[in-house]
Amino acid sequence: MSKRRAKWVVGNWKMNGRLAENEALLQALASGGEAYSDVHIGVCVPTPYLAQAESLLKGAMVAWGVQDISAHPQGAYTGEVSAEMAVDFGATLAIVGHSERRAYHAESSELVAVKAQRALQAGLTPIVCVGETLEERESGATQDIVGAQLDAVLARLAEHELARIIVAYEPVWAIGTGKSATAAEAQEVHAFLRARLVAKSAAIADVPLLYGGSVKPENAEALFGQADIDGGLIGGASLKSLDFLAICAAAQAVSSAR
Ligand code: 13P
Numbered sequence: 001m002s003k004r005r006a007k008w009v010v011g012n013w014k015m016n017g018r019l020a021e022n023e024a025l026l027q028a029l030a031s032g033g034e035a036y037s038d039v040h041i042g043v044c045v046p047t048p049y050l051a052q053a054e055s056l057l058k059g060a061m062v063a064w065g066v067q068d069i070s071a072h073p074q075g076a077y078t079g080e081v082s083a084e085m086a087v088d089f090g091a092t093l094a095i096v097g098h099s100e101r102r103a104y105h106a107e108s109s110e111l112v113a114v115k116a117q118r119a120l121q122a123g124l125t126p127i128v129c130v131g132e133t134l135e136e137r138e139s140g141a142t143q144d145i146v147g148a149q150l151d152a153v154l155a156r157l158a159e160h161e162l163a164r165i166i167v168a169y170e171p172v173w174a175i176g177t178g179k180s181a182t183a184a185e186a187q188e189v190h191a192f193l194r195a196r197l198v199a200k201s202a203a204i205a206d207v208p209l210l211y212g213g214s215v216k217p218e219n220a221e222a223l224f225g226q227a228d229i230d231g232g233l234i235g236g237a238s239l240k241s242l243d244f245l246a247i248c249a250a251a252q253a254v255s256s257a258r
Helices: 019-035 047-057 083-088 099-104 109-122 134-138 142-156 183-200 217-224 241-257
Strands: 007-012 039-044 062-066 093-096 125-130 166-169 209-212 231-234
Touching: 007 209, 007 241, 019 039, 019 047, 019 062, 019 241, 039 093, 039 241, 047 062, 083 109, 093 109, 109 125, 109 142, 125 142, 134 142, 142 183, 166 183, 183 209, 183 217, 217 231, 217 241, 231 241
Parallel strands: 007 039, 007 231, 039 062, 062 093, 093 125, 125 166, 166 209, 209 231
Antiparallel strands: none
């Protein structure tokens, strides 16, 4: 069985959720997730709720993690949270380089690569996000942009580290807009990213490539059915248990059909 047969469905809650509503959502995922044994399910919660995620998801089929980590292991970095701190609360996933962090916190691709390496050193799986803006797409620069974002990570990490990352293609114009890339548009970029990985080393051909940007129950199966799309990174729809579980069901349907 290819390592890539099982799909990934990871929620990115962004800066949403409060204790009471999280409890209902996490409980629904803990019980509902059991049905999807061919899917790697995860949620990346706001850092203050890591302990809540740990207590409600422990023993369930749902992993949890953070949406960013510091590039530093520890020290005088006011406001930052280290990868090791997330690990203390059972986290296994860390999103790095989300477009919202690149745009609002001026994170460079080099910094994102450092964060990916820090995550790995702490034992977390980094989900490295890449993606182009609408202007970049319209000017024909999509491959240049996502290629350069991926190259920064390929340049910094050793092959054994690269073998443990996940990459998420998230076109900025599709995030939170309701306007997903079509399955064919997403597949085209994923095939490009896959080729870029293989050009670096055949040993990293199976790095999971997730698509993110307005994934919903209605479009998930078509997206996940593409040859180089190994699952999704889900924003808005991850805040509603029924929608998120329906996306997991779509992933399961595609995984078991392979
Ligand atoms: P939406 O699913 O809300 O478009 O967000 C995608 C995203 O940014 C996930 O990281």
